[in-house]
Amino acid sequence: MSTDARTVRISNCIHEKLSRLSDADIRAASNERCIFKVRERKQSQIEEPYEPQMVSIGPYHRGKPGLQLMEKYKLIYLKQLLDRTGERSLEICIEAMANLEGVAKRWYTDERISHDGDDDFVEMMLLDGCFILELVWKINHTTQSTNGILSDALFIDLLGIENQVPFFILVELFHKTNPNSGASSSFNNFAQRLTGFVIPAYGNKENEYVVDDDQVIHLLDLVYKACTSSFAAKFTTPGPRIGIPEADLFSLYHITSANELQEINGVKFVDSGKVSWLDITGGNGVVKIPCFMVHVDTERLLRNLIAYELHYVLHHKDTRWYICDYAIFMGRLINSARDVEVLRRSKIIINKLNDDQAVSTMFRRVTGDIYPGNSFCYADVFSELEKYAKSRRHVWWTKFRKTYFNTPWSPISFVAAVVALILTFLQTLYTIRSRPPR
Structure with missing residues (x-):
């Protein structure tokens, strides 16, 4: 087959495919002002997270059983x-x-x-x-x-x-x-x-x-x-700001969980009381996270916000992920029910599911196929956490505190032991000094 004949054949094939491309497909790809269906369904234990459960609005789900x-x-x-x-x-x-x-x-x-x-x-x-x-x-x-x-x-x-x-x-x-x-x-x-x-x-x-x-x-x-x-509004400079270098992005997947940060590194988690639930800050071993309520429909809420953000950022050059980055950060912080318990006791998570493992599983599902970039919103918080976690002084002090101050009576026992040691030293010193010279 000659080169020209092959070119014509491929050209005809592509023209046929282009003729089947609908105006709706073109609008979906190029127009930010559109209402679209989510084509790729994320793995979820909840049934169709993008489909309504009570009321249909618009044409996509109108007339479906269960919504009448x-x-x-x-x-x-x-x-x-x-x-x-x-x-x-x-x-x-x-x-x-x-x-x-x-x-x-x-x-x-x-x-x-x-x-x-x-x-x-x-x-x-x-x-x-x-x-x-x-x-x-x-x-x-x-x-x-x-x-x-x-x-x-x-x-x-x-x-x-x-x-x-x-x-x-x-x-x-x-x-x-x-x-x-x-x-x-x-x-x-x-x-x-x-x-x-x-x-x-x-x-x-x-x-x-x-x-x-x-x-x-x-x-x-x-x-x-x-x-x-x-x-x-905190990110006034358009485009990616200085954050986690590309070479260090891999380490974000191994960010220490909340329980380990608290138990091993002595990191404290507190409710920041901020209006925006996205406004996470940290420094000097304290991570401030606004209170966030988790209920039976939280996964649907996050999935729809994330799906929309991915579409929105695609059509606006000077924007970045916010909801995605929040979900990624919380998903890395929460690896088990124990991590949820730490944040719940710190009054950061209000768990309406009454099951800490269910909250951990929910964040893992939501963040299963989204990944951070070098404009990660919480790069500063992450960097501070990593720096604090790697400090041997903080690790030593946390172990010391857990060993000697792990019960309400431990501080009293420790003080008593120190006082006894000082008294013993003074007594020994007094005995030595009181002996007559030979």
């Missing part, structure tokens, strides 16, 4: 919203959703969501958007009943990477149902209260994330930026 009960609550919430804003709002909202249908569909990477004029899609956007609106309104007005549907699982569903509607849909519905709200009452500000129910310790007004509505992609994006913004 919440469809009734979507109608109930829509009725309650219309009762507050007036029946005329329904027609106004439907018209607004119909006008945004084409734009909204282009945000989804599934090529089956393509043609306009789909009444089901418009109805879905209306019901899902109004459900979120009314839920957030009820959360902000504690005297209002939420009909008993509030749970951690529901909130994690609302942050599912495959379970989103474009944020501009929520903003449009908010303004259509609140025509007198004014520019200062953006849905962004209105929705931020939701994050306090999902991320423990988040919600301090001094650290609130504020952004224009058109800069938010969806609710998961809002919560991701709210979680990372105050911590990200």
Whole structure:
């Protein structure tokens, strides 16, 4: 076969493959503003960590068995919203959703969501958007009943990477149902209260994330930026900062666990009390880690935040991993149930699972296929830990303290022994000096 014939054959083959490449695939690869499915499922003991358990939002999981009960609550919430804003709002909202249908569909990477004029899609956007609106309104007005549907699982569903509607849909519905709200009452500000129910310790007004509505992609994006913004402000220089050299990255995989650092090296772990749960600091043998609550849905939360961060950083050059690095650091610190116990007794981990081994296993699964880079956020903390752990003085002092001060009575016994030794020495010295010279 001649070279030209072979070139033509390969060229035809590639052209055929290019013709099968859909617009949705191209959007997924090049557009940060898209709502996509996670193609690679990470190994997990929980069933489909990216699939909703209570409520479907958007088209990907609509109509699936097990999620139908919440469809009734979507109608109930829509009725309650219309009762507050007036029946005329329904027609106004439907018209607004119909006008945004084409734009909204282009945000989804599934090529089956393509043609306009789909009444089901418009109805879905209306019901899902109004459900979120009314839920957030009820959360902000504690005297209002939420009909008993509030749970951690529901909130994690609302942050599912495959379970989103474009944020501009929520903003449009908010303004259509609140025509007198004014520019200062953006849905962004209105929705931020939701994050306090999902991320423990988040919600301090001094650290609130504020952004224009058109800069938010969806609710998961809002919560991701709210979680990372105050911590990200510490890294003012774009791109990788001076951290762990590439040659030393391998040592991070062997970072001493929390139990060993405490038992052998005398490292102390304390709750820093910081608002951002990412803000870990350390020095002089003390590691300050903000309190973090682990419950049955924490793995789903971390997996969805990590999956979104990997996508987000890919489309923003001057950004770095924050959630990934947090998970990596905690995953290296926790190798066993004993490590979880150390952090739990230090009031750093609140274990709602009531099983320390389950927490250790969860962090190991979450970090199973993500790896640190030379812009690792906790490089300074890691370096300080390594330096402190390698100090022979600290190792000796820790062993000495464990040997002689391992019980409440040990200090008293030690002091008594020292006093007895001093008295014996003085007595011997006195005896020697009191003998008459020969």
